[in-house]
Amino acid sequence: MTTIALFGNPNTGKTTLFNRLTDSYAYMGNWSGVTVEKKVGAIKDSDITVVDLPGIYSLNPLTKDEAVATNYLLSEPQELFLNVVNAAQLKRNLLLSIELLEFGKPMIIALNMIDSLAQLGIRYNLDVLEKAFHCQVTTTNARGNKGVNALKDQLLQDDHGMTGDTDFKLVYPAAVQQAAEQAVRGLCRDNDYDERFAYWLAIQFMNANAAVIHYAKEHQLTALLNQLPYYQAQKFEEKIYQTRLTFIENTLQAAREQAASPRVRNLTAKIDRVVTNPILGLPIFALVFLLMFKLTFDWVGTPISDILDGWLSGPISSTANHLLTQAGAMPFLRSLIVDGVIAGVGGVLVFLPQIFMLFACISVLEDSGYMARAALVLDKIMSKVGLNGKAFIPLIIGFGCNVPGIMAARTIEQPKERLITTLISPYMSCSARLPIYSLFVAAFFNKNQAVIVLSLYFLGIVVALLLAKIYQIVFKSEDKSFFMIELPDYHLPQPAIIWHGTWDKGKGFIHKAGTIIFAGTVVIWLLSYFGPTGAVANVNQSFSAIIGRTLLPIFHSFGVTSWEAVSAILTGIMAKEVISSTLMVLYHTANRTLLVASLSQLFTPLAAYSFLVFVLLYIPCFATIGVIHAETGTWKWPIYSVISSFFIALLLATLFYQGGLLLGL
Secondary structure (H helix, E strand, C coil): CEEEEEECCCCHHHHHHHHHHCCCCCEEECCCCCCEEEEEEEEECCCEEEECCCCCCCCCCCCCCCCHHHHHHHHHCCCCEEEEEEEEHHHHHHCCCCHHHCCCEEEEEEEHHHHHHHHHEHHHHHHHHHHHHCCEEECEEECCCHHHHHHHHHCCCCCCCCCCCCCCCCCHHHHHHHHHHHEEEEEHHCCCCCHHHHHHHHHHCCEEEEHHHHHHCCCHHEEEECCCCHHHHHCCCHHHHHHHHHHHHHHHHHHHHCCCCCCCHHHHEEEEHCCCCCCCHHHHHHHHHHHHHHHHHHHHHHHHHHHHHHHHHHHHHHHHHHHHCCCCCCCHHHHHHHHHHHHHHHHHHCCHHHHHHHHHHHHHHHHCCHHHHHHHHHHEEEEEEEEHHHHHHHHHHHHCCCHHHHHHHHCCHHHHHHHEEEEEEECCCCCHHHHHHHHHHHHHHHHHHHHHHHHHHHHHHHHHHHHHHHHHHHCCCCCCCCCCCCCCHHHHHHCCHHHHHHHHHHHHHHHHCCCCHHHHHHHHHHHHHHEEEECCCHHHHHHHHHHHHHHHHHHHHCCCCHHHHHHHHHHCCCCCCCCHHHHHHHCCCHHHHHHHHHHHHHHCCHHHHHHHHHHHHCCCCCCHHHHHHHHHHHHHHHHEEEEEEEHHHHHHHHHHHHHHHHHCC
């Protein structure tokens, strides 16, 4: 078995290349000591395993997740490095390449996004690069699947260089070189290390690599530890960086050629002058998201949902009822399947077109390169509340699902900033809330569906940012992490990548429909079918009605007057999608149109909007509560999140409703 370690900076197309090489990948649990997922795949019809490491800028980690790459080098076996670099950003990307080459293993450098380099009118002589870096250099365009097969063939060949270590060795200033050689002698003598590995350890230690310093302390490498004050006083870190940068600049200058037909395009720069403009950036961001919701609700998603709704509530429901009757099924079983499962689960599945449309739009924004600009635009706003643009990434991911959004906060260096981001992430309006929004905007705001939904998304962002500011003051968070993000060139989104991203995000919703929503639907149906005296003919005598009426006074302040809405709120704690299925079950219908008509009799438009505000902000679902516990390592913060979010939701929903009444709405 041969293992290839895949390294690269963020946004170099590393994971896209990984997926191309392995066709698919398998999640093999988490890396030791951290919760970031380990991705391992195999090249088809071979014994070659590819390990996709987290995107990093250097082997000197800023976070525990970034330390995965360095710890992997220190503790795991690997035969070859595949280093993916952005061909149009070589000066920065090759800094990591030098660190990897110094490790001594054979390596292939893949100049990815080679199309972007051609657009700049630049070409590099690969022979010059190979001679300078003492390794193989190839070109790819993973997005367009160009050069990938050639790279795969190269990896499958027996003579691709896995058997021979690289002899690359950068010449550092005399003081650094002498200190390194002295450390190597001590490491080889005291710890019996291989000379090449000892040299890499010495250079990384002098470069103040936190993971290597920890490794040295753990293994009591006195040859390094005794010299630490001297290395710091000599500022070896700056000298090492400058030497590497000078070498890269000289090498690129020697290898650079002008393309035969220059196609210099400054399109990316021209677009960025507009979309990242301090004044225009935020309004453009709002317009982009408005367009996204127009597509989701007004133009594409809802019309398809209406067709699916008619199919599920008509032929599917009536056919199931007919077949069960013909089979002699008991009324109990027939009601469970038709009024429970089909009405509940089917009532949620009708919103799949809207959910997939939203995810498709997000995938387009990601693949085109705009999402990185959105983070940059919002960096100034985030900084005013004590965070930065890096915290925006988890919040954006939270629009799909709060669980991976909270997990994405691991990339934030400072613990307090990471905790703040974790606590505010549940206020992002996840896709699970879309079915509820769709029902209510169809019933009360049919002409302004996209605007109403957009207002809820932005309300969630505003609440999250205000809370972040409060938490910053309460936690006395003074240490700040820095924000650095790669701005890739703009691309025309690739259909295959859009589909892969959309399906990857949306399949979780289908999985929920078959598990959590199904289970929740059965529980809801049982509570509505039975009462204290057994099976009830009238749902108003059921356990659901009793519980709902008991708690109803709590929600009177924002216009809720029906126990059915209270029951839906309670079951929504399990998973927000269950709110829709609860209403479908309680009203014994899988037809969205009929449910919309029923809702219009129970709420005023003001009460409906206030109800949506409450649904947006109140208690996170079970999965989100669980991941908050997993990420913080204590039940204190999940419990706090449950209590605080309920009262914040109740307060704001009440303010909207009572304020609207005062204004005569």
